Amino acid sequence: MKKPLKVLVYGYGNPGRQDDGIGNEMVDMLNEWIPEHDVSCIETDSNYQLNIEDAEKVSENDVVIFVDASKEDISEYKFSKVIPSGEKVEFTMHAVSPGFVVDLSKKLFNKTPDAYLLQIRGYEWDFKEGLSANAKLNLEQAYQFLTRKLSELSCIRVNKSINMLD
Amino acid sequence: MPKKITIEPVTRVEGHGKVTIQIDDFGNVRDSRLHIVEFRGFERFVQGRPYWEAPVLVQRLCGICPVSHHLAAAKALDVIVGAGTGTGLTAVGEKMRRLMHYGQFFQSHVLHFFHLSAPDFLFGIDGDPLVRNIIGIAQEHPDLAVQGVMMRKFGQEVIRLTAGKKIHGTGAIPGGINKNLSIAERDELLKGADPLNADKMVEWSVGALDFFKNYHKNNQEMVDGFASFPSNHLSLVREDGALDIYHGVLRAVDNDGKKILHDVDYQEYDKYIEEEVRSWSYMKFPYLKDLGKDKGWYRVGPLARLNTCDFITTPLAQKEFEEFKAYTNGKPNGMSLHMHWARLIETLHSAEVIRDLLNDPDLQNEDLVTKGSKLHKGVGVIEAPRGTLFHHYEINDLDQITLANLIVSTTNNNQPMNTAVNLTANAFMNGQREITEGMMNAVEVAIRAYDPCLSCATHAMGQMPLEVSLVNEANEIIHRRTK
Incomplete structure (x- = not known):
């Protein structure tokens, strides 16, 4: 029998900067959703930023979904594959990108999970807690999308092939 | 022709700063400065807020050493709530805070050594910048890179279990703490699966020290003479x-x-x-x-x-x-590069203290808070990983903060970092016809030894990298380097 898939949803951002905390908010919502569904293979984590040591956590999973706020001109949300890349080394090692973390997981732990980035459009970034009204609407749509995808990853369906981009 | 070099941003540090180096017609360094170019405002932000919010608010100064700000603020507020000046807390109160602090120290020092400074040692100050970084270490020295990652993770777990979260926790409150350490939490750190346990952290800390001492032995003249x-x-x-x-x-x-x-x-x-x-x-x-x-x-x-x-x-x-x-x-x-030697001795000390504290049954006590008579002024001082950190608060009768003054570690090291930059610029650039990337990295190595947190020092907002520029005597920029 195959081992159940291990899935990590990792939301990151600064909840003290309004919509930047949208990834953390998504994780809070999932933490209520997970116990109510047959998805015990799904683990969540959240932080202010991605760090080097996250490579170890990422390496322990088969599928990793990063959730972050976006300033880009996208529609409500955008779901894309993360390409491992160590090419762009930032000026600081205190905060790194999803591609960097996945690349580090590959180089240090010889594991490359299937990784995705869910970007959710934000609008306001002031020194306040709480999402803007429009960001809340985008979060709700992204939540519906993500929970539908995660339902398909039910730990029971261990033989199901995964293509999160379908 | 006289010129001015600008290095911007200085890399592998936290925050955004720049260095300017002025060179005269004869190629001699005339002056150099480390500039911090963002503005801070945290002392103003907290004015008018209830004093008990300070330990949670001020740690937003920094995503790198929030525990230090959290604890320095809590220590200042201990005085205000009448819990004494550092020795008036209950045993569990003081020891939980110490455990949190040593966990922060451990992970911060590990990050600095393994990920920020080790690339200069392993690949050389003038090594290929495309390799001279954590990815280069991961490829060439994977065991060392894995140790760095796992040691930092251990420190973060200590913080999570004492402060409630890895970043911006709430464990310390005025007069004490809001949770103790359960037996299960203690065992997670003390007897965790290899390598995430206190014994392994002590062992690896000894190994990191040996690594540095061996490097020192083979490069004694450079290590001793660099920005001394x-x-x-x-x-x-x-x-x-x-x-x-x-x-x-x-x-x-x-x-x-x-x-x-x-x-x-x-x-x-x-x-x-x-x-x-x-x-x-x-x-x-x-x-x-x-x-x-x-x-x-x-x-x-x-x-x-x-x-x-x-x-x-x-x-x-x-x-x-x-x-x-x-x-x-x-x-x-x-000797500025001996800062790394000292940092690794402190890393080992932190691992030993963490292990000792985990074996202390006081951590399971339940008397979490001390109360006393309120005062209107309190000062909290702590040794943050980068140095001495001062928090000073005054409140009014409505319990609102009326004054806040912070002197952060990097600010205390401002003149020493400028001195180190000047010495290094003179040593590496005087009389040189061409300024290379390696020479500019040498200036960064001098700054990096102090592990500055520039965002913290200025309470800056947003992203903050560091820059070096070459100017002439008319102050015109001749060459500029931005990273």
Whole structure:
């Protein structure tokens, strides 16, 4: 029998900067959703930023979904594959990108999970807690999308092939 | 033709700063400066807020050493709620805070050594910049890179279990703490699966020290001569002179080891320390009032702490301390790259303290908070990984903060970092016809040794990288480097 898939949803951002905390908010919502569904293979984590040591956590999973706020001109949300890349080394090692973390997981732990980035459009970034009204609407749509995808990853369906981009 | 070099941003540090180096017609360095170019405003933000919010609010200063700000603020508020000045907490209150603090120290020092500085040692200061980074280490020295990652993770777990979260936790409150450590949490750290346990962290810390000492042995002239200069040194020490990063009295020594600040109570820090403002940087320049601004500046951080303290309380670190002191015949050590040596001795000390604390049953006590009579002013001082950190608050009868003054570690090291930049620019660039990337990285290596947190020092907002520029005597930029 195959081992159940291990899935990590990792939301990151600064909840003290309004919509930047949208990834953390998504994780809070999932933490209520997970116990109510047959998805015990799904683990969540959240932080202010991605760090080097996250490579170890990422390496322990088969599928990793990063959730972050976006300033880009996208529609409500955008779901894309993360390409491992160590090419762009930032000026600081205190905060790194999803591609960097996945690349580090590959180089240090010889594991490359299937990784995705869910970007959710934000609008306001002031020194306040709480999402803007429009960001809340985008979060709700992204939540519906993500929970539908995660339902398909039910730990029971261990033989199901995964293509999160379908 | 005279010129000015700009390095921007300085890399592998936290925050955004730039360096300018002025070179005359003969190719000699005339002047150099480390500029901090963001503005801070945290002291103003907290005014009017209820005082009990401060430990949670001020740690938003920094995503790198939030625990230090959290604890320094909590210590200041201990005074305000009448819980004494660092020694009035319950046993579990003080020990949980210490565990949190040593966990922060451990992970911060590990990040600095393994991920920020080791690339310069392993690939050379003038090594290929495309390889001279964490990815280069992961490819060429994977065992070392994995150790760095796992050690940092262990430190983060200590923080999570004591503060409630890895970043911006809420564990310390005025007068104490809001949780103790359960047996299960204790065992997670003490007996965790290999390598995530306290014994392995001690073992790996010894290994990191051996790595540095071996590098030093093979590169003694460079390590000893790089940005070496005399200075005063300041830190907290325990009342008996032991290294203590959580609580103690303020001590400063001069370059000969003579005490120039005699173990004073930090509640009166403003009697002894003054801050100078200069027009070209948002970072202030602190100095000892008695000696004046020209002679009173001092270094803080790992090197300063080992120069001011008399001994270390844990056996393995004490043995290393004795070797460190013997290298300079017991005199204060002014060699900037020895900061790494001192930092690794403190890393080992932190691992030993964490292990000792985890074995202390007081951590499971339930008397979490001390109460007393309210005062209107409190000062909290702590040794953050980068050096001495001051938090000073005053409140009104409505419990609102009316005054906040913070002197962060990197600010205390402002003049030493400028001195180190100047020495390095002279050593590497004087008389050179061409300024190479390796020469500019040497300037960064000097800054990096101090592990500055530039965002913290200026309370800046957003992303903050560091830049070097070459200007002529008319102050026109000839060459600029931005990273």
